[in-house]
Amino acid sequence: MFNRELVKGSTSLLLLQLLLERDMYGYELVKEMDKRSDHQFQIKEGTLYPALHKLEKQAYIECYWQEQPKGPARRYYKITEQGKEVLQEKQDEWQRYVQVMNKVIGRTENDSI
Amino acid sequence: MIQSKQDYLKQLSKQLGTHPEKKQIINEYDVHISEMMHEITTEEYMKVVVDRLGTPEEIADIWKEELSVTPNKTKWLFVLVNIVLFTSGAILTAVYNVFEWNMVEMVWSHLTDIPALIMMIYMLFWALLGYEIGKEFGHGGRTLLKKTFILSLIPNLTLMSLTVFQLIPYEWFQPLLNTKFIIACIVATGFLYPICLVGYKWGKKVALS
Numbered sequence: 001m002f003n004r005e006l007v008k009g010s011t012s013l014l015l016l017q018l019l020l021e022r023d024m025y026g027y028e029l030v031k032e033m034d035k036r037s038d039h040q041f042q043i044k045e046g047t048l049y050p051a052l053h054k055l056e057k058q059a060y061i062e063c064y065w066q067e068q069p070k071g072p073a074r075r076y077y078k079i080t081e082q083g084k085e086v087l088q089e090k091q092d093e094w095q096r097y098v099q100v101m102n103k104v105i106g107r108t109e110n111d112s113i
Numbered sequence: 114m115i116q117s118k119q120d121y122l123k124q125l126s127k128q129l130g131t132h133p134e135k136k137q138i139i140n141e142y143d144v145h146i147s148e149m150m151h152e153i154t155t156e157e158y159m160k161v162v163v164d165r166l167g168t169p170e171e172i173a174d175i176w177k178e179e180l181s182v183t184p185n186k187t188k189w190l191f192v193l194v195n196i197v198l199f200t201s202g203a204i205l206t207a208v209y210n211v212f213e214w215n216m217v218e219m220v221w222s223h224l225t226d227i228p229a230l231i232m233m234i235y236m237l238f239w240a241l242l243g244y245e246i247g248k249e250f251g252h253g254g255r256t257l258l259k260k261t262f263i264l265s266l267i268p269n270l271t272l273m274s275l276t277v278f279q280l281i282p283y284e285w286f287q288p289l290l291n292t293k294f295i296i297a298c299i300v301a302t303g304f305l306y307p308i309c310l311v312g313y314k315w316g317k318k319v320a321l322s
Contacts, residue, residue, distance in 0.1 A: 027145050
């Protein structure tokens with residue numbers, strides 16, 4: 001399990017990444033995140049909807065209701081063009097960060113040997 | 114103790130109070146809990162639901178925080194701050210010119226010695242306006258930025274017109290109102306929107322962190 005603050009800071013990025021692949025509803029997003037992270041990213045599910053609301057307010061996602069053959073209608077979330085742009089920026093930034101961290105941590109390990 | 118989905122939603126509804134988006138929020142948690150219940154087999158299913166979702170109080174607190182910053186509140190906050198800045202300046206100027214209070218004279222003298230610094234601090238206010246809107250509303254804040262900027266600019270344009278058409282006692286603003294300072298003010302006003310925009314873009318960058 002990871003530090004909760006670390007996961008919290010990455011939630012928006014993860015949500016946008018999942019929505020880039022297909023439109024999803026809240027519960028589906030939770031399950032998908034859990035599955036792909038091998039149960040390592042377990043956010044409090046109740047915090048998911050305020051996070052989605054914030055992304056919607058920022059115009060990075062939009063939503064629509066879809067009726068189901070069985071059960072109540074689901075609210076689906078969809079990434080916008082601006083969301084795709086910001087996701088690309090954040091992914092690049094994240095890659096650079098990981099590269100630098102690996103470099104720094106790698107050197108430190110070598111130094112200590 | 115929460116015994117059922119209805120209990121949970123009832124408590125959440127109570128905690129949300131008069132929240133404007135209450136109905137939609139409850140609806141989403143309703144659907145979410147229903148989905149959870151399909152896969153929870155234990156008899157104490159509501160305990161699992163609360164563990165995974167959080168208590169209604171915790172959720173309501175997050176929603177209250179999320180919805181405490183609205184476009185309208187943000188817009189009027191910055192408009193009001195600018196009006197307060199102008200009103201304070203106007204009151205200080207009037208008091209300085211009408212009364213002979215040592216304390217006010219001292220403040221006035223210090224402030225008129227550092228017009229460049231005051232102008233720089235004031236520019237920061239406009240950068241902050243853009244930054245806060247970018248950070249909170251991301252791409253969706255562009256229209257809000259324009260509206261807030263235009264409304265906030267009213268006191269600036271009013272004072273500029275009153276000064277240019279000499280509708281306010283010109284001599285009150287001495288020694289500030291020399292040609293150099295007036296030109297600097299006009300140029301600085303022209304830079305306000307680009308400064309706002311830089312702040313907004315910076316705010317957008319940190320919006321997702």
